[in-house]
Amino acid sequence: MSTIDVVPLVDEGLGNSAYLVDLGDGRAMVVDVSLDLRAACDAARRRGLALAFAADTHLHADFLSGARQLSATEGTRVLASAAGHREFSHSGLRDGDEVDLGGLRLRALSTPGHTHEHLSFLLLDGDRPAGVFTGGSLLVGSAARTDLAAPEQTEALTRAQYASLRRLTRLPDDVAVWPTHGAGSFCSAPPGAERVSTIGREKATNPLLQKEDEDEFVAALLGSLGSYPPYFRRLGELNRRGPALLERDPSLAALDVATVRAMLADGAQLVDARPVADFAAAHVPGALSIPLRPVFASWLGWLAPPDRPLIIVRDPGQDPAEIAWQATKIGYGNLAGELTGGIDAWRAAGHSTTSTRLVDPGEVAGAVLDIRQRAEFAAGHLPGALHVELGDLPGRAGEVPGEPLVVMCGHGERAMGAASLLEQAGHRDLAVLTGGPGDWARTTGGRVETGA
Template identity: 35%
Template sequence: MLLKYFYDNNIAHASYLVGCQATGEALVVDPGRDITPYVTAAADNDMQIIAVTETHIHADFVSGARELAEQIGAKLYLSDEGDQDWKYEYLADYNHERVYDGSIFKIGNIKIEVIHTPGHTPEHIAFLVTDTVGADQPIGIFTGDFVFVGDIGRPDLLEEAAKMAGTAEPDARRMWQSNQRFRHLPDYVQVWPAHGAGSACGKALGAIPSSTVGYEKLFNWAFQYEDETAFVKALLSGQPEAPKYFAMMKKLNKEGPAVLDGLPRPARLDEIRLQAALAEGLKVVDVRLPEAFAKTHIPGTINIPLDRSFTNWAGWLLDYDQPFYLIVDQTSVNVIVQDLISIGLDNIGGVFDPAVVDTWRETQSYAVARPADIAERIINGEVVVLDVRGSSEWQEGHLPNAQHIMLGYLPDRFQDVPMDKPVVVQCLSGARSAIGASVLQANGVTDVINLAGGYQAWAAANLPIERK
């Protein structure tokens, strides 16, 4: 048996290729949209991908299952659990088999047994893997978004992201039942999850790529509860904000995402096209470092730096139904396109060279201030403090007189930001607040200040903190 691990740091997504070395056949589990890594790995190991499966209809990235079926003819093994709202709609065009609790299929000599594990989603399944040549017991389990290293999948995404009211608590109770099934697996079984640290599909995911059933039963917080009610309360508390784009991912993955057949190559455009895009009110994203953007940028553009969090904030702040544009260096175009298509942001109108900022007639800037330089004005209420961190961070402590609007909700809540004073934007370190400052300026708030070092620097300077 061959097992290959793939990881996308930007969306904290893990996927796998499991192959039978005796027959040269392979299965891809929970694939991302770019199928090149799987095809390459299979070829490098003299294997043919004959099948693809996934643990559920994913909410945080576009699945590559359809792409693999379309491009190389892989058979789809997808969940038939859950009610009609959770059935895949594109399978009729491909060789497929709907699987459910107790289903078994084989990839060469490797047996895959399906276990229904609802809670994160109604249709969620996990896969027990047995290499039948040398064993009659499973070596591991692909848990998807059911059990992570140190955490379990959140049950509130349908309510928070898909706006399906009243589903969070019932799904948390289903997760309790799924956990009981997990407890009865042998301790030696390896755990291969679909996400790692940084994913919004849980609240305390570990950075270790794999674990075992026994280790998780001992040390995963979710398996320390003996009372269902207490478990449900703990599971539903402290979950991070569900990204806005999660609802779109559910829709795309259920209906079947567009087939790409390669990486899109957006056109490089000139200054006239940039003027037209801004005049039409379309989003233009400048991916330069926040320090450079703060000093000079084109009015109306927003700044989402090309780093590990780029994909997340692009999903929060860009529109799926309108084209958008990028100010990005040519050497980074392929990387950024790959990041965007991973969450279905395919509607890239074009790209502009960063040199366009230097030649733009009237540019804009915003101030950056250290806590010591602006503390007195903040404490005296001479400025508006806008805290763009998450709710759990806010509840742990915040600056005096601060107003809280999580960064992802800012475009929908401009009317809640007072305009009669300068606005000091603040997060934990100064990174998210830099994005927030750019969003405010792009929407007409001109007197903006980013708090350098954010809440961390403020607290380190022993300045006043409020908790409520």
């Protein structure tokens, strides 16, 4: 592994890693940094480094790039693929192009597959390849998904991914692998704690690299792909045009009860970020439950409308800046503000609330709706459970059977989001399971089923 100071900046919620590279002369480079620049700027400030370069491996679908913002506010030089045709100032690189970083060099390697214009960046210390920023190409134990462009382009991109991975494996075995997408990313990565690797380790352990036959590789990669949030289909083009520059940190404007009621009547959507138990006890009818946690951004982008004003309800102890940043980094600039005083102010004004029952694993009775991802459901579910992924539920609420109905996921957060969507669709006798299939099996002695 490299001795160059490369600092991973992990976004646990999106499952991604950006990187800060200390160039050894008071300057730094960041790679695949999001518009939420807090971690990158804090890391650079602690080390006394100026952010001289910002490299993007591809046109990101899962977050807005922070490269243009850095260029405008810090004078940072943006490095990106010339084939991406970005509409803002940047140094467009093609295969084999090199950039002098002041002692270190960065070489662009064309590695299409995840996107058409994808580059990997080989970091060279003299003539020695120290590591490679693989973005959405070679991942730890996998490769990134190839179905984000268009259905008719997926097979060709998957075959391009096969060639790109083979190209990367021709690097020396001790070269570090620094991917952007990791466990938890909807851009496809297997579960696991490891976010960095080496070429040699991936050649020995990555299942996709064991597929010598291209057709087998294509079948294996495409067969591993799950669903992804609809906002993925918008952000690539926003990143190509250049995300709008932020004049100040995002925040939540204060909205009183009367203003919120008027906005709701005009089509706004309430997003309740409180914990599951608080939402269950009392919430505004029609509110969408998305508890604030690291994955808040992903589920906001999956479930909340991008074209209607969003109003946040939160607990006093929840950080409004975190909510605003998570929305901003995925392109949700439609946060109108927050309900001042939260649910207490709503009730104090005399307006009605509703509640949703929570049930323990031993209390499950009647129909069960499991809203987890396809692979999670296939790995183990309650006998007879109906399966509709949470992301599909807004369009399939009419397929869900009548009440009483227990909604479940792995812990309860996603299930409460599903219950709130079903309540919007008119379902009433609903309950949310506080646990998952394993909790049910341990409590009841029952056996989970596997398969689709």
